[in-house]
Each structure stands twice: as structure tokens, then as C-alpha cells.
Amino acid sequence: MERLKKLMVGLILLCLFISCSQKNNKSDGKLKVVTTTTMLTDLVKTIGGDKVVVTGLMGEGIDPHLYRASAGDVDKLSKADVIIYGGLHLEGKMAEIFEKLPELGKQVLNVGESLDKSKIHFIQENTPDPHVWFNTDLWETEAKAVTKKLSEMDVKNSGYYNQNYEKYKKELERLGEYITNRIKEIPKNSRVLVTAHDAFGYYGEKFGLEVKAIQGVSTDSETGTKNILELANFIVQRNIKAIFVESSVPKKSIEALQEAVKSKGSEVKIGGELYSDSLGDKEHNTDTYIKMVKANTDVIVDALK
Known part of the structure; x- marks a missing residue:
């Protein structure tokens, strides 16, 4: 089973290498962002607004723990300017692919790495609980990481991204108060x-x-x-x-x-x-x-x- 998994990962990475080697022009000047979960897709759309084009790999009701990359996903990943994923073993079946993408020259953001490790729940020594979005403070930290990444890749619109982040931060504070x-x-x-x-x-x-x-x-x-x-x-x-x-x-x-x-x-x-x-x-x-x-x-x- 493990051997088959490695073979599949290798084939996907080979396809990505071939796709990434081909010229990919930006027709509209906007950053092309690929995300994994629907929560991250919404987050990037909120921060990026009309300056980015966001493509989510996972639709409504899809379980990220069990999700496997498809041929269509390979095409989407190859055309992305930046790929943003949750990390913390959330996308368990795709983690190895995301970890290898920088070697192909792809810009990748693992938002889980933006969090203070002391705030993360570990079920076992190396098994984190990835459902950090249900703590509004941790989600705000990940929103900040997304803002930073978009600003680095699109400097001329960094003010716009930061403005959207500040607005969203206040909305998250109000959400926290509502829940409490x-x-x-x-x-x-x-x-x-x-x-x-x-x-x-x-x-x-x-x-x-x-x-x-x-x-x-x-x-x-x-x-x-x-x-x-x-x-x-x-x-x-x-x-x-x-x-x-x-x-x-x-x-x-x-x-x-x-x-x-x-x-x-x-x-x-x-x-x-x-x-x-x-x-x-x-x-x-x-x-x-x-x-x-x-x-x-x-x-x-x-x-x-």
C-alpha cells in the first residue's frame, strides 16, 4: 500500500514538473491562487478580493482528511502562482505533494506553520489536531499569514490586502464575542x-x-x-x-x-x-x-x- 502511495505521488509530481515547465502567461494580471479546503478558499477570497483569482480544490461537503488529488487538480496546481493549504496533517493524502512543490519552483504557503506551536493540540507526539479554524484567534493568525504572502507576491496591492485583513480581523473579533x-x-x-x-x-x-x-x-x-x-x-x-x-x-x-x-x-x-x-x-x-x-x-x- 505504501509503495503504491509513493508511486502515485511520484506520478503526480512528474505531471506537475512537466506542466510547470510550460510557459504560463497571466492574462489578467491577477494572482492565481489555489487553495484546498472551502474555509481557506473563503479566507483567500476575503483578503485577496478582486486582485486575485482563487480556485479551491475541495468543494462543499468534501472531507479533506480523505481527499486525493485528481488529474484536474494537477492542472490547477501547475497554473497557480501560489498554493495555500492548511497543513497540520489536515490534507493527509496530499501532504507529501505539497511538501515537494517548492522543489518544482512553486510558491507554497502552509498556514499551519504560521501558528505558535504551543497553541496547537497534539493528539500524539507527531499528530496535531488540524481543526484550528474553530478558534477565531488562530484563524486570525492564519489570515495574517495569507495577507503577508499575497503582499509579498503582489507588492503593488499590499495596502489593499492589509486593509482587507484589518476589516476581517474586526469581523472575527465580533464573531468571537457573539459565540461567547x-x-x-x-x-x-x-x-x-x-x-x-x-x-x-x-x-x-x-x-x-x-x-x-x-x-x-x-x-x-x-x-x-x-x-x-x-x-x-x-x-x-x-x-x-x-x-x-x-x-x-x-x-x-x-x-x-x-x-x-x-x-x-x-x-x-x-x-x-x-x-x-x-x-x-x-x-x-x-x-x-x-x-x-x-x-x-x-x-x-x-x-x-
Whole structure:
């Protein structure tokens, strides 16, 4: 399996080398940026505005933990002026490709490297929790890193990028205040967030929620019957009112947890759907980072208070 993975990475890098060797003219003078997750796509569009053309590799509802590069992605990467990705093992199946791109002369920004390492949660010694966007302070740090990179590559528009960053920074501060005030509506002993996979650790730490999950920080980890039974016992003991499904994770594990609680003579409702590794859409008013985090907060508070 490992040998096949290395072969695939080698083929992708070879294709990129050939593509990058070909002349790529900028027809509109704008920076061409390729991003991975929908959160990063929104962030770069917010900072870059009409001075950049942003192409996201992952669409709505796509799980970055399991995502693999396609032939179309190779073409997009080869044409980019800069590639921006989350790092911290978020794009686990593509990490080796991103790490090799600078050797092909590509400009690459790993926003995870902009963070103070002491602020990052490590599940194991070399396994970070990549869901840093759920801490608004850490997301602001990554926004600053994006601003710096765009400004370095497009000096004449650096003032524009920095102006957008300062505006966004204030919006993030207001978002943090909104979440804090809403969480206060939940009784203290009910401030427990139970989800399918462990994506909300930073959110819980920042805003005062105890977080429990069936799977680990990656959806690539296995769901064990033991995990479900232990969590069911916890829910019964703590009299938890609601548990939550996620838009980019199959519902079956949470439904199994609900059944396990029922088998113990208790009831727990599914409080709603949260967006963890992907933004939502315009129809649900969750198509930007700020809208998505607000929507998550409202679903959590309304189900638990």
C-alpha cells in the first residue's frame, strides 16, 4: 500500500514538473491562487478580493482528511502562482505533494506553520489536531499569514490586502464575542458537545465547552464499538440532551450512538447538523467561514440550552 502511495505521488509530481515547465502567461494580471479546503478558499477570497483569482480544490461537503488529488487538480496546481493549504496533517493524502512543490519552483504557503506551536493540540507526539479554524484567534493568525504572502507576491496591492485583513480581523473579533455570549445561554453542566469526529477541540477550549467524539481528529480513524458504548455511558451519566451529526461525515456513527443510549433506557436527540471540515452553501446561509461558525453555534446552543 505504501509503495503504491509513493508511486502515485511520484506520478503526480512528474505531471506537475512537466506542466510547470510550460510557459504560463497571466492574462489578467491577477494572482492565481489555489487553495484546498472551502474555509481557506473563503479566507483567500476575503483578503485577496478582486486582485486575485482563487480556485479551491475541495468543494462543499468534501472531507479533506480523505481527499486525493485528481488529474484536474494537477492542472490547477501547475497554473497557480501560489498554493495555500492548511497543513497540520489536515490534507493527509496530499501532504507529501505539497511538501515537494517548492522543489518544482512553486510558491507554497502552509498556514499551519504560521501558528505558535504551543497553541496547537497534539493528539500524539507527531499528530496535531488540524481543526484550528474553530478558534477565531488562530484563524486570525492564519489570515495574517495569507495577507503577508499575497503582499509579498503582489507588492503593488499590499495596502489593499492589509486593509482587507484589518476589516476581517474586526469581523472575527465580533464573531468571537457573539459565540461567547451565546454559549453563556447553556447551563454550565450542559456545556458538552458530542460529535462524530473530534473536530471541535479548539472551539471547546476557546469558548468553554467540553468536547467528546466517537472518532479521532481524522475521519480516517476507525470507529469502534467500544468507543460508542463508552460514550453512551457518558451521555447517560451526564444526562446530555443532544448529540450532533456533521455535514462531511456519514451519520451512521452518531445514529449508532443514539441507539446505544436508547438501549440503556435513556434518550438523546440529534440536535442538528454541524459543519466541521467544510463550509455549507448559500441556501443554508453557511457559505462563508463567519456564517458557518455562527450557524454551528446557533445549532449547538439551541439544542443544549
